[in-house]
Amino acid sequence: MDDVMSRDLISDLPQSIIESILTRLPIRDAVRTSILSSKWRYKWATLTQLVFDEKCVILSNDRCKVEDGLVNFITRTLFLHQGPIHKFQLTTTHLQCCPDIDQWLLFLSRNDIKELVLELGEGEWFRVPSCLFNCKKLTRLDLFRCEFDPPPSFKGFLCLKSLNLHQVLVSPEAIESLISGCPLLESLALSYFDSLALTIRAPNLKFLCLEGEFKDICLENTPLLVAMSVAMYMTDDIAEHFEQSSTCNFTRFLGGVPRLERLIGHIYFTKFLSIGDDVGRLPITYAHLKVVELNQVSFEDMKEILVVLRLITNSPNLRELQISGSSNTLAAIDAPDLDFWEDECPSNCTFKQLRVVRMTDMSGVPHEMEFIKFLLANSPALETMSISPCVYVMDGRLNMLIELLRFRRASAQAEILFIQD
Amino acid sequence: MGSTSTKIKLRTSDQKVFEVEKAVAVQSQTIKYIYENGCPDSVIHVHSVSGDILSKILDYCKKHVNSAAGKEDISPEELYEWDANFVKVDQNTLFDLILAANCLKIESLLDLTCQTVANMIKGKRPEEIRTTFNIKNDYTIEAEEAVRRENKWAFDMLGGVGTMVIEELADDTMSKCVTNTKSRVCVIAANQIVMMRSISKLANKKSIDVYKQPQNPTTPRIKESVKQRNVGTGFIELFFHFKCKM
Numbered sequence: 001m002d003d004v005m006s007r008d009l010i011s012d013l014p015q016s017i018i019e020s021i022l023t024r025l026p027i028r029d030a031v032r033t034s035i036l037s038s039k040w041r042y043k044w045a046t047l048t049q050l051v052f053d054e055k056c057v058i059l060s061n062d063r064c065k066v067e068d069g070l071v072n073f074i075t076r077t078l079f080l081h082q083g084p085i086h087k088f089q090l091t092t093t094h095l096q097c098c099p100d101i102d103q104w105l106l107f108l109s110r111n112d113i114k115e116l117v118l119e120l121g122e123g124e125w126f127r128v129p130s131c132l133f134n135c136k137k138l139t140r141l142d143l144f145r146c147e148f149d150p151p152p153s154f155k156g157f158l159c160l161k162s163l164n165l166h167q168v169l170v171s172p173e174a175i176e177s178l179i180s181g182c183p184l185l186e187s188l189a190l191s192y193f194d195s196l197a198l199t200i201r202a203p204n205l206k207f208l209c210l211e212g213e214f215k216d217i218c219l220e221n222t223p224l225l226v227a228m229s230v231a232m233y234m235t236d237d238i239a240e241h242f243e244q245s246s247t248c249n250f251t252r253f254l255g256g257v258p259r260l261e262r263l264i265g266h267i268y269f270t271k272f273l274s275i276g277d278d279v280g281r282l283p284i285t286y287a288h289l290k291v292v293e294l295n296q297v298s299f300e301d302m303k304e305i306l307v308v309l310r311l312i313t314n315s316p317n318l319r320e321l322q323i324s325g326s327s328n329t330l331a332a333i334d335a336p337d338l339d340f341w342e343d344e345c346p347s348n349c350t351f352k353q354l355r356v357v358r359m360t361d362m363s364g365v366p367h368e369m370e371f372i373k374f375l376l377a378n379s380p381a382l383e384t385m386s387i388s389p390c391v392y393v394m395d396g397r398l399n400m401l402i403e404l405l406r407f408r409r410a411s412a413q414a415e416i417l418f419i420q421d
Numbered sequence: 422m423g424s425t426s427t428k429i430k431l432r433t434s435d436q437k438v439f440e441v442e443k444a445v446a447v448q449s450q451t452i453k454y455i456y457e458n459g460c461p462d463s464v465i466h467v468h469s470v471s472g473d474i475l476s477k478i479l480d481y482c483k484k485h486v487n488s489a490a491g492k493e494d495i496s497p498e499e500l501y502e503w504d505a506n507f508v509k510v511d512q513n514t515l516f517d518l519i520l521a522a523n524c525l526k527i528e529s530l531l532d533l534t535c536q537t538v539a540n541m542i543k544g545k546r547p548e549e550i551r552t553t554f555n556i557k558n559d560y561t562i563e564a565e566e567a568v569r570r571e572n573k574w575a576f577d578m579l580g581g582v583g584t585m586v587i588e589e590l591a592d593d594t595m596s597k598c599v600t601n602t603k604s605r606v607c608v609i610a611a612n613q614i615v616m617m618r619s620i621s622k623l624a625n626k627k628s629i630d631v632y633k634q635p636q637n638p639t640t641p642r643i644k645e646s647v648k649q650r651n652v653g654t655g656f657i658e659l660f661f662h663f664k665c666k667m
Contacts (some may be wrong), residue, residue: 038564076575
């Protein structure tokens with residue numbers, strides 16, 4: 001008779017718990033549990049989440065062997081699998097275009113697939129087969145390095161909540177209509193598209209992440225947007241196109257997002273927003289905006305400074321602000337127009353909730369210092385202001401410090417940290 | 422006073438009664454549902470959970486509620502450590518916790534405990550897993566063969582993660598491969614004539630296990646026992662296991 005302490009407690013657990021355990025193992029280990037005992041033979045076969053990567057097969061110097069091994073592994077897993085498959089993830093650099101992938105997708109489309117992640121290798125991009133567009137229950141789609149060409153009859157994924165396209169070859173009209181055709185879409189990420197001009201209409205969208213060369217972006221209908229992160233790489237064509245445009249990008253992009261809580265702008269985003277006629281005082285208040293991070297802001301471009309000012313003066317609940325500069329002190333400019341600060345800053349503006357400010361890559365140009373002065377004078381709740389000088393600026397640091405010392409602080413407990421690398 | 426000090430009474434399967442703050446108790450979706458849809462003052466029965474287990478679970482819930490509400494000054498790393506210690510219990514307790522977390526629908530606790538069990542399975546050979554969990558192997562030899570054949574594609578190689586097979590390579594190429602790989606395990610094919618010099622060069626590489634499949638077993642350098650496995654492919658592989666220093 002077995003001692004109570006050495007009972008088998010695991011084999012009779014409910015299948016839902018077994019699944020929860022096996023899903024946390026690499027799939028290879030999960031399949032191997034079939035050998036443990038007769039009860040375990042097919043416990044792995046009803047897993048609804050399948051995650052494949054190169055760890056499934058023996059690593060070898062022979063690329064073909066790895067490819068074949070991986071294809072074999074996945075095909076066999078799917079063949080022996082029973083029941084619905086809700087999540088299928090494949091991440092590998094070893095497979096690119098391969099006819100087996102089409103077959104797997106066909107199989108998945110017949111098995112209620114909900115989450116699909118395909119991250120394939122460089123080389124010839126995989127062309128997404130039409131069966132993908134029949135996956136009616138899809139809630140999440142992540143595609144890396146694919147060609148995506150929906151048939152004309154395709155109306156959208158009605159259940160899709162999360163879409164992530166990275167280096168995907170697709171026409172702008174197709175993307176726009178895909179986004180509009182997914183009424184439940186909450187999270188959208190588009191990266192590394194070439195010169196995309198896009199209007200986004202997504203009434204339930206909460207999270208937006210854009211990275212790449214975008215010719216033009218307009219957020220037409222995104223009232224529920226909570227967080228966004230944008231990086232816009234600028235080529236000369238795009239820059240030229242921008243110079244000629246007069247529509248105000250600020251309102252086109254940030255005009256319809258009253259619920260925004262986090263805004264992160266990477267390279268050229270501030271420049272993008274500065275294009276177009278200045279709208280003056282904004283009619284919109286970002287009552288929920290708590291965290292703003294803007295990178296590569298040029299404090300020599302008055303229009304960019306205006307963008308920053310407009311943004312923060314219309315965000316009464318701003319808590320955290322991070323700005324990195326990209327000014328070039330070596331390019332001597334004409335005497336800075338310091339009256340600008342008197343003219344443009346609302347005199348009664350206080351940042352009542354602003355706690356933390358980080359200014360990085362500061363070159364010490366006059367407008368940067370004025371901006372810091374403005375923040376210090378108007379932030380009664382400030383706790384930390386940290387300033388990191390740009391690595392190229394060595395001589396100007398002492399001057400920066402001397403100026404900093406003089407600035408009045410509205411907050412008695414504000415700490416100013418000057419961070420040397 | 423306010424709703425923050427509302428207490429909920431819970432009675433366990435062994436008739437112990439616990440009085441806990443509402444915020445702690447409703448970490449369990451089951452308790453939350455019963456509370457919101459029933460009489461607020463009555464005692465909630467948690468039939469399938471014993472007093473000891475519920476006590477531990479309430480500790481967990483309290484810790485997490487307090488840390489989230491900022492009542493306790495604890496960093497995410499410290500909480501992670503606390504969780505790791507929380508699950509350092511004997512198997513009986515661990516599985517009781519899993520079943521209770523499942524029944525009470527406490528997602529984070531279920532995640533934590535299932536992950537703990539998964540970590541006990543990951544990377545282990547079947548015999549080791551059976552020993553850990555007292556699983557009785559009730560396969561006949563033929564049945565076990567059949568399962569291995571059926572899943573040959575998953576059983577094909579020892580170790581799996583980070584295993585590299587080197588076949589028919591010259592010495593210096595082989596050591597180059599090993600230098601360039603993050604592999605921990607390196608298998609040298611049966612017909613490979615490998616000079617001892619190379620093996621020791623490989624062995625000096627940080628934490629690489631070298632497995633050799635020779636036709637003739639044993640050399641005096643072998644420190645660990647020779648393991649023999651029949652992987653159903655018709656021939657017997659002999660593994661020499663060198664553990665090498667970091």
